[in-house]
Amino acid sequence: MRAAWWGGDSENGAVNAALDAFTEETGTEIAREPQAWDGYWDRLATQTAGGNAPDFIMQAGSQIPDYAGRGTLTDLNSLESLDAEAVDEGLKEFGQVEDALYGVVAASNAxxxxxxxxxxxxxxxxxxxxxxxxxxxxxxxxxxxxxxxxxxxxxxxxxxxxxxxxxxxxxxxxxxxxxxxxxxxxxxxxxxxxxxxxxxxxxxxxxxxxxxxxxxxxxxxxxxxxxxxxxxxxxxxxxxxxxxxxxxxxxxxxxxxxxxxxxxWMNAASLWSLSSTSADAEKAAEIVNFMINSDTAISALGVSLGMPPSQGARDQLAGTLSDPEQMAMDFMDKVAETSTPLxxxxxxxxxxxxxxxxxxxxxxxxxxxxxxxxxxxxxxxxxxxx
The missing domain is CATH 3.40.190.10 (Periplasmic binding protein-like II)
Structure with a gap:
């Protein structure tokens, strides 16, 4: 199983810690392919064109229509193992193209x-x-x-x-x-x-x-x-x-x-997607579940990727954040009161x-x-x- 995401030291450390916890819990070994934003999309495009995309992929809302249109992402609605019900209602539609779902929000921002x-x-x-x-x-x-x-x-x-x-x-x-x-x-x-x-x-x-x-x-x-x-x-x-x-x-x-x-609007900072060429999409979907539902993953990720996409995760992190992180969390509450969805x-x-x-x-x-x-x-x- 392979996982790819973009980010700096903070993001990489947080995602690695969450994936370590998944491996310890399930025994599933995950090859890691982090990349800085500037090089991430060129590398992913090359891998995807060659039919060698990672199983578990961090995606951006702006990129999903293109990747989905080329048939390179899995429709997550087709997976029995996916459990994304915890994601806020205002964020669930991110990653959706027509009737198919190609991404689950990893973090939100505004x-x-x-x-x-x-x-x-x-x-x-x-x-x-x-x-x-x-x-x-x-x-x-x-x-x-x-x-x-x-x-x-x-x-x-x-x-x-x-x-x-x-x-x-x-x-x-x-x-x-x-x-x-x-x-x-x-x-x-x-x-x-x-x-x-x-x-x-x-x-x-x-x-x-x-x-x-x-x-x-x-x-x-x-x-x-x-x-x-x-x-x-x-x-x-x-x-x-x-x-x-x-x-x-x-x-x-x-x-x-x-x-x-x-x-x-409440925005999707990033999403978790699965490659259509994954040999085991159901197992890859279990990583998505872990990232958004596991207390261990929620603690490991914190707000490194942005604000957590579920109320349960935000409640879990309350009282554990730095002052700037808490200010950003509180700001998102204000945004919720003064925004309208796209x-x-x-x-x-x-x-x-x-x-x-x-x-x-x-x-x-x-x-x-x-x-x-x-x-x-x-x-x-x-x-x-x-």
Whole structure:
């Protein structure tokens, strides 16, 4: 039996400990294939194409439609040994494609606004507890930058983050994708989005293009991690990582929020899937059961992968977490009160659009691509997946 997952030292140590416990309990030996995120998908794609994928696979919601569409994942509904009833109702549909289930949520998360309280105090910055608009966020960022001086900014540049763009469209009262997987977002939506961040760059509310590009994909060197940004968007597990990098106290806040059309959703940080080429899918499903139901596995995993996907697991971990981990757990309770589920899971092409928007925002920031051209590229690519 082989298992593959992505992660750093913390994630690898936690998953290994849980798999060790499964082996001790069942006698099943598991070959381990952990990998950093950057190399994980290339390696998995190569293994899958060669018919040599691991039996037990960590998957992402954005990748499941592609892998399922190629017939490379097992429909978990077909397995008698699967017991995923403990997973929260709001998360069960993640991993589902039409009537088939290709993944069980391993951990959940949500997008947040992370605030450096030391810099916020210097800038007189206070993030509203209730409703506030993206325009208010821009004003807070610009005023904070003016107060904090050179080489310190109010907010990190989020123009290339597709998740944030989706939040903005949902704040406006529309789903980003129609139920059939086509885009509800319009060229006008994206034009205004890119203009929003370009204006923030020009006003100094976010770092200039070169500063943002230097830290692209490297959390430890981005302005929030180095104490040069008062605010940054990030998933809940990003917040926990930031607390290990930043000396100043950090807090979690709801991103811009419209009560009439909440934009946040409870998200699947990762999922457990099984390869369609597994020689013993029923035995592999027992690993899934162990990971989400066993007290031993729940303790071993903690919140290393994100927030546990079941109330029972969260109750078990209560009182055992560090202060930042507990803050992230408490934030998820707040998200549950101020969020609405996605109308559908990510369709084919989502991962490509996510990468493309990052590239286009950077090209706009450096003055290499006009916004109108960037918008045209984005929608031409989106149309190619329909």
């Amino acid at each position: 997008m947040s606004l992370v605030v450096n309280q030391g810099l916020a105090g210097e800038a007189g910055l206070e993030v509203p507890d209730g409703e506030y608009a993206w325009e208010e966020l821009a004003e807070m960022a610009t005023k904070s930058s003016e107060s904090l001086g050179d080489d310190v900014w109010g907010l990190q540049d989020g123009g290339g983050d597709l998740i944030l763009f989706i939040l903005k469209v949902r704040d406006d009262g529309r789903q980003f994708y129609a139920d059939d997987g086509t885009l509800n977002a319009t060229a006008d939506d994206l034009t205004k989005w890119l203009e929003y961040w370009e204006e923030l760059r020009q006003n100094g509310g976010v770092p200039p293009a070169d500063v943002t590009a230097e830290a692209q994909g490297e959390m430890a060197s981005n302005p929030m991690a180095t104490g040069r940004a008062a605010m940054s968007f990030g998933w809940t597990q990003d917040f926990i990582s930031y607390t290990r990098l930043v000396d100043s106290p950090l807090t979690l806040h709801i991103p811009p929020y419209v009560q009439a059309s909440p934009s946040l 109308n559908r899971l990510w369709p084919a092409g989502f991962a490509e659009l996510r990468s493309l928007l990052g590239d286009l925002n950077e090209a706009v920031a450096f003055g290499e691509t006009p916004i109108a051209e960037a918008v045209e590229q984005f929608f031409t690519t989106a149309d190619s997946f329909e």
